Amino acid sequence: MIPFNIPAVVGKEAYYLNELINDRVKFSGDGIFTQKCSALIESLYGAKKVLLTTSCTHALEMAAILIDIQPGDEVIMPSYTFVSTANAFVLRGAKIIFVDIRPDTMNIDEMKIEEAITTRTKAIVPVHYAGVSCEMDIIMQIANKYNLMVVEDAAQGVNSYYKGKALGTIGHLGCYSFHETKNYNCGEGGALLINDERFIERAEIIREKGTNRSKFFRGQVDKYGWVDIGSSYLPSELNAAYLYGQLENAELINQNRLSSWQYYYEKLQALADEGYINLPVVPEICRHNAHMFYIKVRDLVERTELIEYLKIMEIGAVFHYIPLHSSIAGQNYSVFHGEDIVTTQESDVLLRLPMYYNLTKSDIMVVVDAIKSFYKNENRGVHIERNYISGW
CATH class of the missing domain: 3.40.640.10 (Type I PLP-dependent aspartate aminotransferase-like (Major domain))
Known part of the structure; x- marks a missing residue:
């Protein structure tokens, strides 16, 4: 697990x-x-x-x-x-x-x-x-x-x-x-x-x-x-x-997590190049802390199937926030100004992968290989159209 x-x-x-x-x-x-x-x-x-x-x-x-x-x-x-x-x-x-x-x-x-x-x-x-x-x-x-x-x-x-x-x-x-x-x-x-x-x-x-x-x-x-x-x-x-x-060990933890984040990025790059997923974006003016590593898939259906597939493989991967404006309390205490063009669409496709201090490279490869097998498995019941993701 x-x-x-x-x-x-x-x-x-x-x-x-x-x-x-x-x-x-x-x-x-x-x-x-x-x-x-x-x-x-x-x-x-x-x-x-x-x-x-x-x-x-x-x-x-x-x-x-x-x-x-x-x-x-x-x-x-x-x-x-x-x-x-x-x-x-x-x-x-x-x-x-x-x-x-x-x-x-x-x-x-x-x-x-x-x-x-x-x-x-x-x-x-x-x-x-x-x-x-x-x-x-x-x-x-x-x-x-x-x-x-x-x-x-x-x-x-x-x-x-x-x-x-x-x-x-x-x-x-x-x-x-x-x-x-x-x-x-x-x-x-x-x-x-x-x-x-x-x-x-x-x-x-x-x-x-x-x-x-x-x-x-x-x-x-x-x-x-x-x-x-x-x-x-x-x-x-x-x-x-x-x-x-x-x-006291903030930088030790930071460097360890950054190493894991970078390893994920490198090992998943091929899937991104083939158009199956999108990888995180970090602008040049930002220095991030590798708090999480996420990928973006095609749609909500695909994300749900991928989560279930990884669960069967004993890998804990989860989605993140459901936009607050769509919640019961959100409808009572808030308004969404303008059009929701990006928020719901992107929240539906984001999937967070295991990320923690001392996550090993071998465990990362287990996660990466499982994701690759999901997309390369022609019998899994979902037709994947390659190169469906437009650039940002």
């Missing part, structure tokens, strides 16, 4: 957990390992302030509070994303305005954003799909022109770059995920990256249940109290200890 994902274990995760357990000083949030992780992320990626959270979902919720989303505000984002991207703003009363995506990167089509802006627009939320950056220069130019906030959903983008800038550090706020399916994980976890200094003090308060407790622990006030809205967004020190062991 080759699973779709295996959470990474590398370095000193167990050592740091044991150290924490043996010391028995502080298991709750904002202890020494939380502080170490935050400082390391700031150092590695150049964020002005990093606050660990219990998830990327909670980082997005904090961002929605910080930019003062109010009922009736509009937030522009792609429909091809995880539900948390939209939920965080819907919870504050916003109406979500979806725009179409690009067929090459699966990211929001930056050329469709400006026409979706109204007097009620408050923010743009670019989602960096598969760790490949959106076109951030244009997005930031649009945001500056209309005085809009930019919240980067960089859940998949830790250690990815756009023109030399780390994803999550370009917008006013950025959000990371450390879920077990991500490159660096602690089971469940996330981080809010604050790139606009005016949000730092309030972010600390919101994360501490609306209290100025952080100031109290720094000795800046002699007692703390309830001063603003907030919730419990602090991760456990146990999570942070595990995460610190991962972040």
